[in-house]
Amino acid sequence: MERTLITLTGSSHAALIDRDIAHIARVMRPSLQGDLGGPILPVTYWRKRLHQLLDTGNLSHAQLCTVDSLLLQLDRFEAEPLPVWNAPAPAAAAPAPRPRLATGRHR
Template sequence: MERTLTALTGSTQTALIDQDIAHIWRVMRPSLHGDLAGPILPPTYWRKRLHQLLDTGNLSHAQLCGVDSLLLQLDEFEASVPPAWNELAPAAAALPQPPHLATASRHI
C-alpha cells in the first residue's frame, strides 16, 4: 500500500512525514539485522521509502537531516562486512553426531 503525501494539507503532510521518519528510525536497523535467515526487509526497501519522502519536496530542515542520517546508516550497513556467523559452516561441522551413534560406531 503506497501513500501519496502530495495530496494532503501542509500540517497533515508534515505530521505524516514526521511519523514516517520516526517509524523508519525505530524499525530500519532491527529489520536490516534480521535473524539467522538474513534481513527482514532489504536496504533497497528502506532506500525506496526514504526517497519517496524526499520526493515530496516539502521536507523541513530537521526532516531532511533525519532522512539524510537514515540514508547514511543504509550506506554504512551495505558497506560493512557481514558477521562471521553468516558464512556457511562445513557440512560435517554443522550437525554433531548424536552420542548413541558415536558410541555405536566405536563398537563395530
C-alpha cells in the first residue's frame, strides 16, 4: 500500500489553526476549574499547546490576539485564588438538621 503525503494549502492550514484555537478557548477554563480533585489538565499543558501554536509562525493578527488573550487568562488563573464558590466545602461541615414530624394521632 502506497502512502501519500498530504500537504495543506495556506487557507486550510489557517482553518486548522482556527479550529485548534477555538477548541482551546472552549475547553481550557472548564478543564482548569476541574472538579473536587483539582484541574483536569494543568496550566502547563495549556501553556504548551498555545506556545506550539505560536511556534508555527503562521498565525494571523487575529489568531495572535486570541492566543495572547488565552495566555493572559492562564496568567490570571495562576495569580488569583479560586472564587469562594469553587472552593471545596470544609470537611467538618455538619449536615443540615432534619425536620421533626408531628407525633399526634388524627381520628
